[in-house]
Amino acid sequence: MGIVIEGLSHVYMAGTPFAHTALQDVSLRMEAGSFIGIVGPTGSGKSTLIQLIAGLLRPTQGRVRVFDAVLDPETKNRKPFRKWVSVVFQYPEHQLFEETVAKDIAFGPRNLGLSPEEVEQRVEQAMAWAGLPSELADLSPFHLSGGQMRRVALAGVLAMQPRVLILDEPTAGLDPRGQRELLETIRQIQREQKMTVIMVSHSMEEISRHAERMFVMHRGRLVAEGTPEQVFAHGTRLREWGLEVPEWIVLAEELNRNLHPPLPQGIRREEDLASSLLARWKEGKSG
């Protein structure tokens, strides 16, 4: 098992009048090499959870195990987490700062103390993984399009060659095509590099297309988990957890008010809704 979390809680500013419990008694497992989706409304504890997995915060209670590194309230050495887990935060292109794309991507690996040759090799590799043409290496990142700037930021993280890649709303603010293409790139990295990918997203559409397993956070607690089909089977209850109910689920539930037998619960994608409707119609015609 790649990531094991047991009884994890986190309180910000504990012991002060401003104490705020962001995460409460969360236990979960994520398989190494899988594509994981985390959903939940703003303030549900998603960001706290990913920062704990990345070892950027120390838990108030419970523990996080990433491969054989352990993080608990007593942990002093969080270095293994820095090495294995990397986070692409929201709007990561705001953190670009170097004169050229290659220099920006090289910043992380250079800080690892690698030789110039190794750094160069990592930059080339990371650019290829992130889908950046090598001609961009000597350009200023600030002259690129928004979508390309985001890929440069992603490459900077990939150059650290993490085993776990965490992405917080990676497609926010991109146009539909840019969103689709970036997710395809991330999916390819996960498959080919056997990287564990954890993606936080508000978009059920994105999660349904890519995640093998998803976790639903609500008010600091884990309220549901499973494949997208299993989670979507909760139907309009998703709304009580502050989530957007996928449009095709709304439509299927509406149809089910007057269909006997009803359509299956937990339809993963709109194509699946279309095919079950077609099957029903053909069945009706022949029967």
Added chain:
Amino acid sequence: MAPIVEVHEVFYHYFPEKTPRSQWALQGVNLRIDPGEYVAVMGPNGSGKSTLAKLLNGLLLPTEGCVRVMGKDTRNAEDLWEIRRQVGMVFQNPDNQIVGATVRDDVAFGMENLGVPRAEMLRRIPEVLSQMGLAGREEDSPHHLSGGQKQRLAIAGILAMKPAVILFDESTSMLDPAGRDDVMQAIQDLHRQGTTVVHITHSAREASLADRLVVMAEGRVQMQGAPGEVFRQGERLRDWDLEPPLIYRLQEQLQKQGMPLTGTASDTKELVNELWGLLSKG
């Protein structure tokens, strides 16, 4: 009825001398917007939609052609202040639009620039804040507001300047689903109260709420009409990397597979009724 905004044969490029005409951002845009209308604009990145938005309130001036707001040409420097007051703009990033240390100061900022008398400011602030559902938050720091509330605050600041038109340039794209609903509700309320609304968006679902949908691509208006009419032309939309909302996609897909749908449903209820009819016939 005289249009409130009129865009006539507009061509635009940031450096027109250095760039061949075929690469200009706008290449002959024509558009009329009537008072009180609610227009959505969709288009892929680079289609010129944000350039168009900046031309509508004189932040940019056309390289060729003209833009008129309430009959005033944006190229007349003496009318520019009035045009900018009449056409308010809400941008994408809520954090980049906030200047005040408190909600009240933030709303006052635009009015101060216009030289609105203090007594009038004190009258308008509570009015626009309650209109945007922020009554009682006057003393709060804007940084404690949610993303949706910050956008509502930006709208309140614009409303206080009493504009005729409000332009939303991807104002929902950085918000979470709750924030998006919040801003979409505000847009619909403004429209109902008579404000002319132009909403640039990547979301087909949001665009379907407008009276009219304009599709921009390659620097021109490529399609326009009632959202339902435009969305029923899935093939053409896909030429521009755009997708219609789910109910249109589903009708298209099912019809292609031979299901005898009329293809005219424009909301969930209509589609569900039609499907019930087909699936229960047996």
